[in-house]
Amino acid sequence: MNQKVKVLLIDDDPVVLFLHKTLLKKAGIITNVHTLNNGRDAIEFMDSCEPETAYYALLDINMPVMNGWEFLEALQGRPYSEQTSILLVSSAAEGRVVMPAVAYRQVIGYLSKPLTMENCDRIVTDLAEKA
Amino acid sequence: MIFESGPGEQQERFIEFDGNYKVLFELNPLPMWVYDIDTYQVLNVNEAALRHYGYRKEEFLALTIKDIRPPEHVAVLEQAINKLKSAIEDFSTGIYKHRKKTGEIIDVQVWGSKIRYAGRNAELILAADVTATLAAQKEVAAATKKLQDAQAIAKLGYWSRKMSEDISDWSEKMYVIYGRDPGTFVPTYDNVRSCFHPDDRHLLDQQAFKILAEKGISDYEHRIVTEKGEIRWVFQRLHLESDENGEPVSINGIIQDVTERVRQQNLLRTSEKRFKALAQEGADLVGIMEPSGKCIFIADSILPVLGFHADELIGHNLLDYLHPEDKARIASTVQSLAPGEKVRIDPYRFPDVKGRWRWISTVATNLTHEEAVVGIVINSTEITDLLNQSNALKTSNDRYKLLMKAANQAIYDWDIVQESVEWGEGLSDIFGHKFSSPDPSSWSNYICAHDKERAVQQVSMARNDPGTEMIDLEYDYIKADGSIAIVEHRVIFLRNEEGTAVRAIGHVKDATAYRKNLQRINKQNETLTKIAWTQSHVVRAPLARIMGLVSLLKEGGYEELTQQDLLDYVHQSACELDKVIREIVHTAETTHEPES
Known part of the structure; x- marks a missing residue:
């Protein structure tokens, strides 16, 4: 597994963060996994890392402080935006809530909570390609 | 001298009547007589006179010359004889009326000579009956006058020209027709040719004369130009006169001014063309x-x-x-x-x-x-087509009238030209007002003050804009019961070719109830949207958590957490889910409360 890509789990629900982290670990993604409680925390974390760092983020939409959409806006123009891939993760039943995300080239897909092992396998594949 | 004059002053001027000359008197075929110029008594009469006047000699000799005159001419006679007596001349002549024994009045040419006869001053009369001659002359004069009148009326002129001569002989009328002065115009060939209209001068060329020579007679019409420049149409008939050897010696022609006829023909032709245009092409x-x-x-x-x-x-x-x-x-x-x-x-x-x-x-x-x-x-x-269109229009109008009556809606027909409106019955039914006046403003009287000026102005602007076919407007309207209705008003304008609005059909709808329903539906929609969002985000969040936790419990491998921890999370999420569902039910119940 490529260790240069940082995996970010951005969600305000600690149970969800726990579940997703556990599932990723079961899929073999153990290191470089960072849990963040909202968009602001995520941006600040990314800003603190090396500009050339690549990220693979599971982004919740409804969050306090800075929600998923605000995070995407904040990401634009930042030096690491080009090497960032994002999977939107929402508890919403209908996919249309993430339709506006097509405007952001960093968004590569949408997953409905909770994540499954099949979802994790796809993440593993993506990370392998991104390496 | 036939009659010898005698001596004496007065008498010297008298011619004696005697001797052999008496024979000439007696045997003269013309009536002769001698009468006394003082007494008018007939002194002698010849046989011819007796025969002509119908008297026997003793009867004639018993007459005075007054007796052979019509009574109304006696005064003329006396006047003539008085003149004769005092005249120096011995001879007199004149034409007088005489009366025969039968009473027949005749015209007589009389020649008289004063003579001495049987010692008396007398006059020898030679009388020639010219009744027939005068009558003939009168007839000739009348005929001549008629001919002249006919020529004048027919505008006829005569001319002739000898082949050997250059100058034609023109009648007086020729000059009139040609509009030339007889005192200055000489009708030579060249001068006459110059009178012809330039386009008609070919009629005088050799070819034309060849035809005349062949046929002896030739008719044609042509134009002439008068001295004043007036163009006239004339008809000419030419006749070629030849000698005994057949050689032409002269041309005679009559000419008639036919300008008026040609003008009338042209008018007729024009009229016919017009008729044809109207009748044939119309x-x-x-x-x-x-x-x-x-x-x-x-x-x-x-x-x-x-x-x-x-x-x-x-x-x-x-x-x-x-x-x-x-x-x-x-x-x-x-x-x-x-x-x-x-x-x-x-x-x-x-x-x-x-x-x-x-x-x-x-x-x-x-x-x-x-x-x-x-x-x-x-x-x-x-x-x-007109009838079909008319019928279609009538049907359409009938349908419209029926529609206005049948549709319990507020429809009106506004005749903009006449500034009058026919209000549909629905207006009164819906708004309660009586709209009996055709005055268009009777409708706007009840528009609420805060909307009235805007609404009237909107209609006025649309009416005056040739590009506007229809306008929709909305305003508050005071109903007869004092309540306020929300009105939706549509006006459709019918315009003439210039784009001026001449008629408008209006449809007015009381949208109050509809609007309230719409507001309630909108509120329901908002609630439903909220519920949906809640379901999507709020309900699924604990549910997704429970699903994830249960899945982890089944598969195991939850590291630092114990099974009890996971079950606590499950319980916590279930409670959260229960709370959310109760809130949804409460929201739905309050949204669906019936309208009061």
């Missing part, structure tokens, strides 16, 4: 028929209208073509027309060449008394 069907219906004439304009060639109908009875339901009516109308009478015949059906019925409207005029017509003139117009 859109109307013009024809003449007998009262029986037999077609005498029909203009070619029928071809493009009904497809018939005029010849196909001429000679046929037009009534036979009519629609059976129209035939009796038309026949009766036409046949009851008195000479000079005109009637407009209500539309009837006449087939076109393919047998399709076409509607025709006709004005018929009975001109059977007019020599040039001798028939009934029919002036018709094909009105099928």
Whole structure:
């Protein structure tokens, strides 16, 4: 597994963060996994890392402080935006809530909570390609 | 001297009447007599006089010369004799009225000479009856006058020219016709040629004379130009006169001024052209028929209208073509027309060449008394399309009226030109006001003050904008019961070719209830949207958590957490889910509360 890509789990629900982290670990993604409680925390974390760092983020939409959409806006123009891939993760039943995300080239897909092992396998594949 | 004059002063001027000369008196074939100029008594009379006047000699000698005059001429006689007595001349002459024994009055040329006769002062009279001559002369004069009058009226002139001479001999009228002064104009060949209109001078060339030489006579018409520049038309008839050897010696011609006739012909020709243009080329069907219906004439304009060639109908009875339901009516109308009478015949059906019925409207005029017509003139117009359109319009209007009545809606018909409105019954039913006045402003009187100016201005602007066909507006309206209605108002303008609005149809709807319903529906929609969002985000969040936790419990491997921890999370999420569901139910219940 490529260790240069940082995996970010951005969600305000600690149970969800726990579940997703556990599932990723079961899929073999153990290191470089960072849990963040909202968009602001995520941006600040990314800003603190090396500009050339690549990220693979599971982004919740409804969050306090800075929600998923605000995070995407904040990401634009930042030096690491080009090497960032994002999977939107929402508890919403209908996919249309993430339709506006097509405007952001960093968004590569949408997953409905909770994540499954099949979802994790796809993440593993993506990370392998991104390496 | 036949008669010798005697001596003496007064007497010397008298001629003695005696001797052999008496024989000349007696045997003279003309009536002669001698009378005493003092007493008027006849002194002698010859045989010719007796024979002519019808007297025996002793009767004549018993007369005075007054007796052979009509009584009304005696005064003239006395005057003449008094003049004779005092005159120096011995001779007199004149034409007088004489009376025969039978009473017949004759005209007599009298020559008289004073003579001495039997010692008396007398006058020898030689009388010639000129009654017939005078009558003949009178006739000739009258005939001459008539001829001159005829020439003047006919504007005829005569001329002749000897072949050997250059100058023609013109009658006086020739100068008048040619408009030339007889005192200055010499009718030489060149001068006459110059009087011809330039375009007609070829008539004087050799070719023209060759025709005259062949036929001996030649007629032609041409124009001449008068001295004042006036153009006149003349008719010439030329006659070539030849000698016994057949050699032409002279040309004689008569000429007639036919300017007026040519002008009339031109007018007639123009009139005919106009008639043809109207009758043949016009859109109307013009024809003449007998009262029986037999077609005498029909203009070619029928071809493009009904497809018939005029010849196909001429000679046929037009009534036979009519629609059976129209035939009796038309026949009766036409046949009851008195000479000079005109009637407009209500539309009837006449087939076109393919047998399709076409509607025709006709004005018929009975001109059977007019020599040039001798028939009934029919002036018709094909009105099928017009009639169809008219019927369609009537049907449409009828439907509209029915719709206005049937639809319990607020519809009105605004005649903008007349500034009057026909209000639909629905208006009163919906808003409670009585709209009986045709005044368009009677509607706007009840528009709420805060909307009135805007609404009236919107309608006015739309009406004045040629590009606006329809306008929708909305305002508050005061109903008769004092409540306020939300009104939706649509106006559709009908415009003329200039774009000016001439009519408008308006539809007014009380949208109050509809709007309230709409507001409630919108509120429901908002609630439903909220519920959906809640379901999507709030309900699924704990549910997704529970699903994830249960899945982890089943598969194991939850690291630092114990199974109890996971079950606590499950319980916590279930409680959260329960709370959310209760909130949803509460929201739905409050949203669906019925309207008061």
